[in-house]
Amino acid sequence: MELTQRQRIIFKKVVERFTYCAEPVGSKVFMELLDFPVSSATIRNEMATLEKLGLLEKTHTSSGRIPSKFGYRYYVENLMETSLEAPIKASLQSVFSQRHYSLDEIVEKSCSILSEMTNLTSIVLGPDSTHQVLVNIQLIPINAKSAVAIFVTDSGHTESKTFHFDEAVSLEDLRNCTSLMNDHLVGVPISDILDKMQEIKSLMAAKLVRHEVLFEAFTEAFMKFASEKVVVSGQSNMLYQPEFSDIDKLKRLMRILENSHLFKEWAQQGSNQAIPIGTRNELIQIGDCSVITAKFHYNDLEEGQLMVVGPNRMQYSKVIALMDYMSDVIEGVFGVHEEGDASDEQKE
Numbered sequence: 001m002e003l004t005q006r007q008r009i010i011f012k013k014v015v016e017r018f019t020y021c022a023e024p025v026g027s028k029v030f031m032e033l034l035d036f037p038v039s040s041a042t043i044r045n046e047m048a049t050l051e052k053l054g055l056l057e058k059t060h061t062s063s064g065r066i067p068s069k070f071g072y073r074y075y076v077e078n079l080m081e082t083s084l085e086a087p088i089k090a091s092l093q094s095v096f097s098q099r100h101y102s103l104d105e106i107v108e109k110s111c112s113i114l115s116e117m118t119n120l121t122s123i124v125l126g127p128d129s130t131h132q133v134l135v136n137i138q139l140i141p142i143n144a145k146s147a148v149a150i151f152v153t154d155s156g157h158t159e160s161k162t163f164h165f166d167e168a169v170s171l172e173d174l175r176n177c178t179s180l181m182n183d184h185l186v187g188v189p190i191s192d193i194l195d196k197m198q199e200i201k202s203l204m205a206a207k208l209v210r211h212e213v214l215f216e217a218f219t220e221a222f223m224k225f226a227s228e229k230v231v232v233s234g235q236s237n238m239l240y241q242p243e244f245s246d247i248d249k250l251k252r253l254m255r256i257l258e259n260s261h262l263f264k265e266w267a268q269q270g271s272n273q274a275i276p277i278g279t280r281n282e283l284i285q286i287g288d289c290s291v292i293t294a295k296f297h298y299n300d301l302e303e304g305q306l307m308v309v310g311p312n313r314m315q316y317s318k319v320i321a322l323m324d325y326m327s328d329v330i331e332g333v334f335g336v337h338e339e340g341d342a343s344d345e346q347k348e
């Protein structure tokens with residue numbers, strides 16, 4: 001679809017005005033937004049043309065117009081310009097460079113920052129390790145009642161878990177436990193680890209004094225390792241979006257956002273259309289909602305995903321720029337690329 005230069009400017013202004021104030025844009029108000037002189041009649045004619053093209057639509061409560069779902073897609077694909085202010089970039093770099101974060105901490109912190117900075121709901125998915133194979137276990141004592149377990153998979157994924165025991169565990173038990181685990185669990189897919197633990201329970205009882213304590217600690221650790229890493233933040237932000245003033249609609253959305261299985265079903269409906277944005281992002285429109293996704297790599301083989309969920313009327317340029325840069329910073333934390341490579345490119 002080809003628009004004239006004037007139509008492109010008018011449509012872009014309508015989208016940006018409406019996403020900011022959530023009020024339909026009329027021709028009289030619109031004249032104040034343009035940098036060039038044009039009559040109210042000309043604006044009305046151009047907006048009528050944009051409506052016929054399916055980019056704008058009228059509301060029942062106002063003579064003004066708002067972007068349609070198709071209009072938002074057109075804006076994202078053809079007109080959106082993304083950029084992030086230098087202070088925000090510096091702030092993100094500072095937060096993630098303060099200390100060494102574990103994968104779980106990165107997932108949780110990223111989710112919290114996204115929801116705070118967009119005033120929308122954010123979801124962060126960590127890499128899925130269930131299809132990987134365990135290749136090494138280390139158990140490092142801290143004191144008589146605590147130790148750190150380190151798990152490594154065939155993809156290079158490393159995860160640590162600090163054990164705090166209710167009773168003292170000897171160094172000999174820790175050494176024997178580590179040896180037994182490596183003998184019987186190395187080469188086992190993460191998804192099968194818990195079943196394998198039940199098989200070696202009797203061996204642990206025969207070889208370890210504190211076998212019950214260690215069995216419980218490792219079972220809990222492997223349950224966490226094999227579980228999906230999903231964090232949701234900012235669900236209450238939906239309360240302040242006029243699109244969700246219907247309490248029943250809001251309740252349904254909250255149930256979906258709080259249940260990872262329901263969310264996946266909702267996001268993967270056959271009627272949804274995923275629109276690629278560059279090489280990293282996607283836009284998925286689901287009824288009154290839009291989901292923006294951005295991938296990040298934990299290492300060369302594993303990837304996670306940042307998501308922001310909000311109304312179709314969201315500030316796409318701001319949200320996408322923020323998610324893009326955060327993905328770069330996260331990858332920098334894990335050494336996937338140099339932190340200075342974070343992209344400043346604009347989508348014209």
